[in-house]
Amino acid sequence: MTHRRCSIRPSLARKYQGIIREYYESRKKILDMDAEDIQKMQEEYRKQVQAQALNEKARKEKEETLSKKDERVRQEAFRVQRGNRQEEG
16 A cells, blocks of 8 residues: 555645646736736836926926016006006196
């Protein structure tokens, strides 16, 4: 019987090695896919941050432009108002 057990064990060992190898390979594929997904998400995030930074810069520039225009309009309105007062006075 001892001899028979030895012949069974190597075949079971090979069977379990195959099962473990399949599990390892499938798990590795899943982890590789997860790693790719994470990398894509990180790249998308970097692009969004860059776009947001550009948008922030564009927003600031637009605010400055609008502020300057607003200031010019106020100055012109003041000049017109002052001119009207001088004509009246």
